[in-house]
Amino acid sequence: MKTVKVLYKGGQGEIEEKKSRFIATLMPVSTEEEAQDFINGMKKKFWDARHNCSAFVIGDNAELTRCSDDGEPSGTAGRPMLEILKGSGVRNAAVVVTRYFGGVLLGTGGLVRAYGDAVKAGLENCVVIERTNGVLCYLKTDYALLAKLLHILETPPFVIKEAIYEERVEFMVLVPEDELKEAEKRITEASGAKAELVPKALCTYARAGEELIVAGERPYRSTEAPAG
CATH class of the missing domain: 3.30.70.240 (Alpha-Beta Plaits)
Structure with a gap:
């Protein structure tokens, strides 16, 4: 019996790293249009944040994936977010991590860890079936x-x-x-x-x-x- 893990109910999680807040919000999606609408909606909601980075995975075999660093150094936000999402096995899910800058630069490694950890925190508050x-x-x-x-x-x-x-x-x-x-x-x-x-x-x-x-x-x- 083959089963697929999918996001049923979204959730939100938050971490803090050197005074920067990273807020991860996840939402179930089944099409690229739904994912983009969700991402755009989160950017409007958190309009005052420094960054709203995003990633999504759609399809039983992750046939459709996208990610965005939204102004963070290339490869430090969207890609690690996507890898955490894919690695969890959860499909039909979109995530936006909103960063409120705390005044301290984290460096490449610090950003990768922070964005990945934020997605993990968000997943903990979701319902996956x-x-x-x-x-x-x-x-x-x-x-x-x-x-x-x-x-x-x-x-x-x-x-x-x-x-x-x-x-x-x-x-x-x-x-x-x-x-x-x-x-x-x-x-x-x-x-x-x-x-x-x-x-x-x-x-x-x-x-x-x-x-x-x-x-x-x-x-x-x-x-x-x-x-x-």
Whole structure:
């Protein structure tokens, strides 16, 4: 099961280095336009700061990255910020580090450490989730099979999204996309072929504490050729 760490809720952290304040603000983003809007907004908010340096990482495999030193010596701010962001494994995140100059020059090494440490401080106050590419499936069963199927559905990789108890029991269940065939097989075998896991939609899902987050639903289409 492949998961991707993504920023779910942004946050802010601050460090002080030789009287200079470094304020890191992070925000979830999914496009370059969203990232630039966030960066521009932070520059307006902290208009009186000496620098508002930025970096962002977008895409499951960090396909899109950008960074800016915003007037700091080249390579001392945006690049170390980006490296911390990428190194954390967090995707779909933008960060702006605002510097209020304290009157003491930090030197190249000092700037690199300060901007990197500020991003780390900001990340500590964010909510990061592990997102899975999955399939939303439908399952209907008689009460006679309920206990046996629940034993399976309440263990990984299954995640129960919804359960409706009426004349029969209906479930909406999430499974990782790359484990769908094995999940279907387990349900078929456990029920003696009396219950079937029916794929309905592709989606992404994750947990943030007790909250189950399901997004990007789109119709499921089997890649297998029809029989006959």
